[in-house]
Amino acid sequence: xxxxxxxxxxxxxxxxxxxxxxxxxxxxxxxxxxxxxxxxxxxxxxxxxxxxxxxxxxxxxxxxxxxxxxxxxxxxxxxxxxxxxxxxxxxxxxxxxxxxxxxxxxxxxxxxxxxxxxxxxxxxxxxxxxxxxxxxxxxxxxxxxxxxxxxxxxxxxxxxxxxxxxxxxxxxxxxxxxxxxxxxxxxxxxxxxxxxxxxxxxxxxxxxxxxxxxxxxxxxxxxxxxxxxxxxxxxxxxxxxxxxxxxxxxxxxxxxxxxxxxxxxxxxxxxxxxxxxxxxxxxxxxxxxxxxxxxxxxxxxxxxxxxxxxxxxxxxxxxxxxxxxxxxxxxxxxxxxxxxxxxxxxxxxxxxxxxxxxxxxxxxxxxxxxxxxxxxxxxxxxxxxxxxxxxxxxxxxxxxxxxxxxxxxxxxxx
Numbered sequence: 001x002x003x004x005x006x007x008x009x010x011x012x013x014x015x016x017x018x019x020x021x022x023x024x025x026x027x028x029x030x031x032x033x034x035x036x037x038x039x040x041x042x043x044x045x046x047x048x049x050x051x052x053x054x055x056x057x058x059x060x061x062x063x064x065x066x067x068x069x070x071x072x073x074x075x076x077x078x079x080x081x082x083x084x085x086x087x088x089x090x091x092x093x094x095x096x097x098x099x100x101x102x103x104x105x106x107x108x109x110x111x112x113x114x115x116x117x118x119x120x121x122x123x124x125x126x127x128x129x130x131x132x133x134x135x136x137x138x139x140x141x142x143x144x145x146x147x148x149x150x151x152x153x154x155x156x157x158x159x160x161x162x163x164x165x166x167x168x169x170x171x172x173x174x175x176x177x178x179x180x181x182x183x184x185x186x187x188x189x190x191x192x193x194x195x196x197x198x199x200x201x202x203x204x205x206x207x208x209x210x211x212x213x214x215x216x217x218x219x220x221x222x223x224x225x226x227x228x229x230x231x232x233x234x235x236x237x238x239x240x241x242x243x244x245x246x247x248x249x250x251x252x253x254x255x256x257x258x259x260x261x262x263x264x265x266x267x268x269x270x271x272x273x274x275x276x277x278x279x280x281x282x283x284x285x286x287x288x289x290x291x292x293x294x295x296x297x298x299x300x301x302x303x304x305x306x307x308x309x310x311x312x313x314x315x316x317x318x319x320x321x322x323x324x325x326x327x328x329x330x331x332x333x334x335x336x337x338x339x340x341x342x343x344x345x346x347x348x349x350x351x352x353x354x355x356x357x358x359x360x361x362x363x364x365x366x367x368x369x370x371x372x373x374x375x376x377x378x379x380x381x382x383x384x385x386x387x388x389x390x391x392x393x394x395x396x397x398x399x400x401x402x403x404x405x406x407x408x409x410x411x412x413x414x
Contacts, residue, residue: 032091100118128323133314150219223296
């Protein structure tokens with residue numbers, strides 16, 4: 001057993017392992033958990049209570065999570081004098097599946113973002129964001145119930161690669177001079193310059209994961225969202241490489257939108273998934289007007305960032321939007337919002353995002369029964385109009401409760 005400086009490995013738990021390219025899940029898996037900064041303290045306590053109650057109710061004591069506290073952000077800086085300790089990275093790598101609250105990013109160098117650093121170091125290349133409506137939640141759209149999509153957003157390239165040069169710097173002058181001279185461009189000298197790499201490797205592994213998910217969950221389509229009409233060799237290539245993955249690796253299970261009409265007269269062959277693509281700006285309109293036409297969506301980084309938040313706005317906001325960062329095997333499940341320090345330790349914040357992220361984690365473990373208990377209980381609690389302040393202000397006649405009481409009501413409604 002690994003020895004850690006500040007992490008205490010629970011004696012009653014067992015390690016998740018990888019066998020034959022699949023996760024092997026014991027009945028008492030050790031799950032590393034980063035509480036998070038700011039409101040993380042409130043929502044993580046609530047989430048752990050809800051998850052433990054659901055697992056107990058679903059499996060009658062035959063399964064139980066052994067939580068293992070690990071550290072990043074402000075608490076790590078207190079303990080280790082560094083914001084992202086190596087043993088935290090090592091623990092997630094070793095124990096494979098982890099749950100994480102929101103983290104602040106230190107001001108003044110070192111890390112552009114702790115969240116991004118974790119994704120890059122652990123090669124968590126797929127940001128997975130399911131967005132669905134829970135009956136009773138207030139919404140700015142007429143038919144929020146039509147929204148039920150899962151966004152697979154590439155997590156390591158595009159703008160997240162972070163290659164840029166500041167206006168007026170020696171470096172940017174070199175870049176601009178070289179581009180203007182050698183590429184016959186006319187970039188203004190007072191520009192900042194950024195590069196957005198999108199690779200065939202990064203694209204194909206992301207789209208492959210999205211298609212496998214659609215097959216596993218028996219979902220009808222995978223949509224590639226891009227701005228390939230303008231950025232032909234990055235975003236356009238994302239679309240082309242996505243179709244290549246679909247038609248070479250999944251040929252018997254997929255039909256492209258072109259083939260649907262040229263070969264099948266608009267009727268999908270039984271047991272197949274439709275592969276289609278949409279220009280990013282058009283897709284933003286369609287998730288408002290025709291959201292029920294989309295199920296799994298695969299995008300480069302920036303498109304997915306905008307799209308997932310725009311979709312979440314229709315179903316109650318980021319407080320109801322779960323997320324995960326997943327690599328080949330490692331899964332880091334996290335709240336999709338920030339640390340909101342002004343609300344920290346006040347017991348007022350909606351823990352829904354983190355609770356639903358934990359539902360994704362349970363599904364990843366193959367413990368879907370417990371996850372379904374939580375989802376149904378959450379919806380029942382909302383229907384009874386016992387909600388935190390963010391949902392309260394969107395609902396008429398609702399009773400406002402704090403973070404811990406909301407969790408208690410969810411547990412009661414299981």
